[in-house]
Amino acid sequence: MTIDLPVIWYLLIGFAVAMYVMMDGFSLGVGILFPFIRGDENRDVMMNTVAPVWDGNQTWMILGGAGLYGAFPLAYSVILPAMYLPLILMLLALIFRGIAFEFRFKSNRSRKWFDLAFSGGAMVATFSQGVVLGGxxxxxSVSERAYQGGTFDWFSPFALFTGVALMAGYALLGAGWLIMKTEGDLQNRFYQLARPLTLLLVASMIVISVWTPLSNGRIAERWFTFPNIAWFAPVPILVALLSWSIWNGVTHSHERRLFFKVLGLFFLGLSGLVISFFPLIIPPDITLWDAASARASQSFLIVGYVILVPIVLIYTAYSYYVFRGKVRAGEGYH
Known part of the structure; x- marks a missing residue:
C-alpha cells in the first residue's frame, strides 16, 4: 500500500499550526488584555505568567512554516507574495513584543513605551494573522504555478473581520490562561472579561460560518448537503455546548477547566476550516497534491519532523511543568 505523503504532511503542518494558534494565542491574548488592567504590579504579574514560555510557543510557527516550504513549495511561493504586507507587519509586531519582554522589567522611565510595545505588538500580530487567514x-489568484494577484488583494471586509475576530479569540484565551495563573482581585477581573469575550468569539464564529458558505457554493455544498450535514453537525453542536459550559464555568469559578474549554473552541474552529476546505491548500482550486513537492523530498523531510516534533513536545511539556502554579506579585521569571 502506497503511503499518501501529502496527506500526512497536511496533518503534520496542521498540527504545528494548531499548536501555535492555541499556545502562542494565549500569550498574545495577555498583551491584548493589557489595556484593560491598570497598575504596574498587576501588569508585572500578567507578563510573568507567560515570560517563561512565550518564546518556546513560537517554535510551532517555525515548524509550520518550514514544513510548508519543504512539503508544499507551491503553497509557500503563492501565500508569501500574496500576504507580504500583513506577514511583515506580524513579524515586526512580534519583534516589538519580544523586545518588551526583555526590557520592560529593567526600565522605569520608559516602561509605558514597553507596555505599548507589548500590547500593541500583540494586537497587530494577532490582527495580521487573522487577515492572512481571511485572505x-x-x-x-494562481496561474502557471505563480501568484497573479495584486499586493492588496488580501484587503477585504471579510479578511478585516477575521482579524478582529481572532483578536477576540486570543483575548479569551488570554483571559482563560490568566484566570488559571492569577488569584484575588486580578483573577476576578479576568472572570468579568471572560463572558463578554465568549459572546464576541461565538458571534464571530457564527458570522464567519454564515459568511463563507454564502460567498462560496462549494463550502455550502460541503456543509449543507446530505449526508454531510449529519456527519458534520457535531461541530456546531459542540461549539454551542462548550460556549455554554464556559459561561457556566465563570459562575462556578472553574479555573483550569475554563482555559481548556476555550482551547476546545479553537480546536473546533480549526476543525471547521479543515472540513470546509480539505483537500484544498490554496483556495479556490489548488489541492495539496497539486502543491506537493517530490515524493523523495517529502520522504526525506519527514524524518526530521518525526524526530523534532516529539522533542519539541517534550521540552514544551517540561517547561510548563517547571513553571506550573500561580504567579503572585513580586514573583516571576524575568
Whole structure:
C-alpha cells in the first residue's frame, strides 16, 4: 500500500499550526488584555505568567512554516507574495513584543513605551494573522504555478473581520490562561472579561460560518448537503455546548477547566476550516497534491519532523511543568 505523503504532511503542518494558534494565542491574548488592567504590579504579574514560555510557543510557527516550504513549495511561493504586507507587519509586531519582554522589567522611565510595545505588538500580530487567514479563505489568484494577484488583494471586509475576530479569540484565551495563573482581585477581573469575550468569539464564529458558505457554493455544498450535514453537525453542536459550559464555568469559578474549554473552541474552529476546505491548500482550486513537492523530498523531510516534533513536545511539556502554579506579585521569571 502506497503511503499518501501529502496527506500526512497536511496533518503534520496542521498540527504545528494548531499548536501555535492555541499556545502562542494565549500569550498574545495577555498583551491584548493589557489595556484593560491598570497598575504596574498587576501588569508585572500578567507578563510573568507567560515570560517563561512565550518564546518556546513560537517554535510551532517555525515548524509550520518550514514544513510548508519543504512539503508544499507551491503553497509557500503563492501565500508569501500574496500576504507580504500583513506577514511583515506580524513579524515586526512580534519583534516589538519580544523586545518588551526583555526590557520592560529593567526600565522605569520608559516602561509605558514597553507596555505599548507589548500590547500593541500583540494586537497587530494577532490582527495580521487573522487577515492572512481571511485572505486565504477568500481565495488566491494562481496561474502557471505563480501568484497573479495584486499586493492588496488580501484587503477585504471579510479578511478585516477575521482579524478582529481572532483578536477576540486570543483575548479569551488570554483571559482563560490568566484566570488559571492569577488569584484575588486580578483573577476576578479576568472572570468579568471572560463572558463578554465568549459572546464576541461565538458571534464571530457564527458570522464567519454564515459568511463563507454564502460567498462560496462549494463550502455550502460541503456543509449543507446530505449526508454531510449529519456527519458534520457535531461541530456546531459542540461549539454551542462548550460556549455554554464556559459561561457556566465563570459562575462556578472553574479555573483550569475554563482555559481548556476555550482551547476546545479553537480546536473546533480549526476543525471547521479543515472540513470546509480539505483537500484544498490554496483556495479556490489548488489541492495539496497539486502543491506537493517530490515524493523523495517529502520522504526525506519527514524524518526530521518525526524526530523534532516529539522533542519539541517534550521540552514544551517540561517547561510548563517547571513553571506550573500561580504567579503572585513580586514573583516571576524575568
Amino acid at each position: 486565504i479563505i477568500n481565495g488566491l
